[in-house]
Amino acid sequence: MTRHFLTLNSLTGEELKNILTRASELKTEFQEKRMQQSQPGRVLAMIFEKSSTRTRVSFEAAMAQLGGHAIFLSPDDTQLGRGEPIEDTARVLSKMVDAVMLRTFHHEKLERYAANSDIPVINGLSDTYHPCQLLADMQTYFELRGDIKGKKVSWLGDGNNMCHSYINASNILGFQLAVACPPEFYPDEEIVATAGTNLDIGSDPRAAVSGADLVVTDMWVSMGQEEEREKRMQVFKPYQVTSDLMKLAADDAIFMHCLPAHRGEEVTAEVIDGEQSVVWVQAGNRLHSQKALLEFLLK
Numbered sequence: 657m658t659r660h661f662l663t664l665n666s667l668t669g670e671e672l673k674n675i676l677t678r679a680s681e682l683k684t685e686f687q688e689k690r691m692q693q694s695q696p697g698r699v700l701a702m703i704f705e706k707s708s709t710r711t712r713v714s715f716e717a718a719m720a721q722l723g724g725h726a727i728f729l730s731p732d733d734t735q736l737g738r739g740e741p742i743e744d745t746a747r748v749l750s751k752m753v754d755a756v757m758l759r760t761f762h763h764e765k766l767e768r769y770a771a772n773s774d775i776p777v778i779n780g781l782s783d784t785y786h787p788c789q790l791l792a793d794m795q796t797y798f799e800l801r802g803d804i805k806g807k808k809v810s811w812l813g814d815g816n817n818m819c820h821s822y823i824n825a826s827n828i829l830g831f832q833l834a835v836a837c838p839p840e841f842y843p844d845e846e847i848v849a850t851a852g853t854n855l856d857i858g859s860d861p862r863a864a865v866s867g868a869d870l871v872v873t874d875m876w877v878s879m880g881q882e883e884e885r886e887k888r889m890q891v892f893k894p895y896q897v898t899s900d901l902m903k904l905a906a907d908d909a910i911f912m913h914c915l916p917a918h919r920g921e922e923v924t925a926e927v928i929d930g931e932q933s934v935v936w937v938q939a940g941n942r943l944h945s946q947k948a949l950l951e952f953l954l955k
């Protein structure tokens with residue numbers, strides 16, 4: 657059966673850990689300039705219905721470095737933008753390439769795509785999840801601090817796609833997740849219901865950060881929410897990650913952000929450009945963790 661990667665739950669805990677281990681091996685090979693071209697001739701089609709810097713470049717570079725190739729497709733210059741059904745696109749691409757990455761709005765579109773695809777489908781971000789980012793985040797934590805099991809992770813701000821993927825990760829990897837969001841921006845109830853006692857949701861950023869080993873935030877206005885900008889700027893203000901807030905976390909706590917970041921909004925420049933921030937390592941790990949994912953799905 658074709659394996660897809662639509663959410664982190666598409667993997668077992670063991671598979672996820674194997675991918676993270678492999679990601680670090682691939683990173684060493686990359687750094688020591690002894691990369692193996694494990695996927696010669698394999699082709700990844702990448703459909704982007706939203707903007708991207710990291711996801712696009714990391715997947716494209718990953719395929720090139722693995723000896724394969726990536727094709728960038730946007731609705732603006734494919735028949736998708738002129739109404740060709742996503743199901744038909746899925747059937748056609750299944751005959752031509754080896755895997756597909758899709759970045760879209762409604763998560764349901766990814767599910768429809770996958771249901772009609774004979775080749776692996778990767779979620780490159782939907783309104784509901786961003787599992788590829790979690791591969792990089794978890795690789796980064798394991799590399800810098802060891803196993804995340806039993807650690808406390810604090811999520812601040814919007815209960816959005818990234819937050820949902822953190823909820824999935826907390827279940828699979830067994831860390832405590834303290835979410836602090838304005839009540840009207842709590843994460844999705846159905847996704848919350850999948851979590852056990854390791855998830856705590858509230859609206860007090862100080863309580864959420866207290867003793868945390870990892871502090872994470874994301875932009876307050878995600879792609880597609882631009883019209884809500886003014887309101888969001890007001891509501892999220894108390895959730896800004898500041899140096900004062902970071903003082904409440906564990907002494908060796910690290911700060912992550914999937915990027916792009918907005919200094920002065922969800923995080924101060926002092927924090928994101930400061931010593932506890934690992935955002936550049938995290939962004940770089942998109943390349944290595946997705947290579948490991950591609951190897952897993954293409955094998």
Ligand code: CP
Pocket residue numbers: 707708709710711712781789914915916
């Ligand atoms: N973090 C992330 O997915 O970045 P891009 O939107 O630039 O791909």
Ligand code: NVA
Pocket residue numbers: 781782783786816817818874875877878879914915916
């Ligand atoms: N929550 C953000 C993540 C961007 C990488 C968005 O969906 O726009």
